[in-house]
Amino acid sequence: MVAAAPLRRDPEPVVGLALEVAGVDHRFDLHGEPLPVLEQISFRVEPGEFVAVLGPSGCGKSTLLRLVAGLEPPTTGRLLADGAAIVGPDPSRLMVFQDPTLxxxxxxxxxxxxxxxxxxxxxxxxxxxxxxxxxxxxxxxxxxxxxxxxxxxxxxxxxxxxxxxxPRLLILDEPLGKLDSLTRLGMQGELVGLWRRAGFTALLVTHDIEEALVMATRVLVLGPRPARLVADLPVERAYPRHRDDPHLVALRHRILELLGLAATW
Amino acid sequence: MTVTGELSTLEPAVVPERTGTGPWLQPWVGGLAAGALWVGAGALTAAWPDADDWAYTRELAAAEAVGGALLVLVGLLGSRTGALFERLRNLAPWLIVLALALAVWEVAVAKLNLLPRPFFAPPQAFLEVYLDDGRRLAECAFASFGLLAVGYLLGAVAGFTAGVAIGWSRAVAYWGHPLLRLIGPLPATAWLPIAFFAFPSSWSASVFLIALASAIPVAVLTWSGVAGVNSAYYDIARTLGASPRFLVLRVAIPAAMPHVFVGLFMGLCMAFSVLVVAEMVGVKAGLGWYLQWAQGWAAYANMYAALLVLALVCSTLVGLLFRVRDRVLVWQKGLLKW
Incomplete structure (x- = not known):
């Protein structure tokens, strides 16, 4: 899991935060019925890594980010930032939403x-x-x-x-989701550039497999709700990446398979 | 970092420029027509003898003629009169219709005596009231304004504070909401008998009633504004390290301001109505009192003249409120104009 460090071209002192998610279960209360959203999610993000979370729509990816941001406590399980429990929001862990909400x-x-x-x-x-x-x-x-x-x-x-x-951890909840495709391509590169220069840890939720593969050092794949972690795939390629890189294309196929969409490709 | 292709979507704040270039003299036809009609109305007023001995007929005629002459002058000079022309240029149709309406009114009431006396007064009667009783009318307008200002400001502050508290705090909402639901719909004038009995003076009773009448819409709208703030704003502010105090003062209140101004506007309208009733019933000063007094003496011209002053005062205050709103809510698009 230290794969991120060699990928970073300019070796600044890393200010990134180490995130640990340990056995997190989360349920919503829907008209008195518990609705399980996340089940036994465990993973670790090393300082300075760029981790993308992929999963089907409505599987609870955004909920996971709200837990990491400290906006909600998990039903069970623990979330740790640099070893300390996350009990509330903190300016060291900042979130950018799909809607800019300025x-x-x-x-x-x-x-x-x-x-x-x-x-x-x-x-x-x-x-x-x-x-x-x-x-x-x-x-x-x-x-x-x-x-x-x-x-x-x-x-x-x-x-x-x-x-x-x-921020030491930037939490990105589909930040490019509402942008037109050209702006989106440009901003993917810009975001990666910012991350490489600043050295924060990044956790990105997206629907776009290509986006995850172009930007992240690691891709976590979640299953349908209640979401479990179905794969943890390192993306060992230097930046800037090319979308037709055979390694990325193979990863893309693998992820589509994991999501049950292999037939579409 | 590039921003290619996106800059063009930033709306240009360009106002089309109106310039006075072109021919040296560009007469303003609408102004000339309006001016001619005002001079005509003055001539009609002066030349046609009154059916009764109305005072100030000549003064009215002179005022109409002088106003008309000035309009003709502006009409001749056109855009060369600068700012004055800019302000008047859209008013030509109004100035024309007003001259005609005034002439018709003058003929029907003063010249032909077509309408029953004493309920109808000719235009010169207004002039008589303003010139002969202007001092008292001004004192009354001033008294009304003072009462209104004190009552409304107290009410607005109280309503705003209550609205923010109810919208923000569950505990305050638990106790405050039922009270507001019970008392809110009650017309403030229903408190009149109690207020005049419970307060030491009719003035303080009226302040209370006006404050109550304006506080309720302000409280309700502020509350709904605060309660309706997009919860994502709070999430953002909280992750950025905002304290509860910051969330109220810098997130909830600014986000609720558009609602607050609707409440302030409604409260002001309520305050006008309570003001007049309170002055008619108890306070021995103000325009409401003047209306009542004039009616008692069957001085209908004085009543109309006072009504006009009241309308101007109310309209000016609403205009002022909207000016403040435009200043505060400059960030909003497509504001309602007044």
Whole structure:
């Protein structure tokens, strides 16, 4: 599981967080009936790894991310960040959602400032806002309101809002899911670039097998609900990756098989 | 990092520019027509003798003629009068219709005496009221405004605070919601007898009633605004390290502001109605009192004149509220205009 380190081209000191998910079960209460969503999920993510989670629609991938973010406690099992139990949300573990959910009453700059404001760091760290905006290519749009942005720009702003806090684990819940396919291809590369430069650990949920294979150092495949871990596949290829790389194509076939969709290919 | 192809979707905030270029003199036809009609209305008022001895007929005629002459002047100069022209250019149809309506009114009431007296007053009677009784009317308008301002501000603050508390806290909602449901639909004027009996003065009783009337819509709308905030905003803020205080002040309240302003608008309208009733019943000042007093003396012209002042005061206050809203909610698209 230390496979991630050699793949990183520029060896900065890793600030990534080690995540451990141990025997997690999760159930929803649906009209008084328990609805099992996650069953016996266990895996470990090493500091600086980029792990993608694939699975059929509605299998509970997003729920898993909410547990990791600390927005909900698991029904049973343990989640550990650097060995310490996750008991609530923390700015070291930040989430980017499918919907950018920028605060519409704040300009792009003030949206990015949210984390610093919430933690009372505005006085000393204000300069980081412009830096984060520059990092995602929105330097010129600091004063714009969210309704003036395109989908891709809004998602970049959401990314900057997370990155400005120097997260040690970036939790990505289908962050490119609502973007058009061209913007999406571009942003896959950008996200990988950011991850390689900053050194955080990344946990990505996606529906898109190709996206997972192009971006991640490891792919976890979940089964249908209640979700169990059905495969843990390392993707040992250097960046930038090519979509027609035979190794990736073979992995893609294997994952389709695991998801019961081999006949479609 | 590139942003190719996405920049074009950023909406341009370009307002089409209106320039005064072109021919040196560009007369404004609508203004000329309106001006001519106002001068005509003045001439009609002056030349046609009144059926009764109405005061200020000549003054009315002079005012109409002077206004008309000024309009003709602006019409001749057109765009060269700059800002004044910009403000007037869309009003030409209104100015024309107003001149005609005033002339018809003048002829029907003052010249031909077609409508029953004393219930109808000619235009010059308004002038008489404003010139002869203007001081008292101004004092009344000022008293009404003071009462309204104190009551409404107290009510708005109380309603907003209650709405945020009920929307945010389960415990407050448990106790507050049934109370609001019980008391909310009750017209504030129903409290009138109790209020005038329980408060030391009719003024403080009226402040209470106006505050109550405006607080309820503000509370209900603020509450529904706070309760309806997208829960993803809270998730985001919480992961970014927000304290409960931050969640209320920086997430819940700003997100609820569009609702709050609907409540403030409804509360203001309620406050107007309670103001007038309170002044008619108990307070010995204000425009409501003036209306009642004028009716008692069968001074119908004074009543109409006071109604017009009241309408202007209310409309100005609503306009002011909308100006504040446009400032606060500048981030919203497609706002309702006032």
């Amino acid at each position: 605060f519409p009453w704040r300009t792009v700059r003030d949206n990015v400032a949210l984390g610093l404001e919430a933690r009372g760091l505005m006085r000393g760290e204000r300069h980081r806002i412009q830096k984060a905006l520059g990092l995602v290519g929105l330097g010129a749009f600091a004063g714009a309101y969210p309704h003036q942005l395109s989908g891709g720009m809004a998602q970049r702003a959401a990314l900057a809002r997370a990155l400005v806090n120097d």
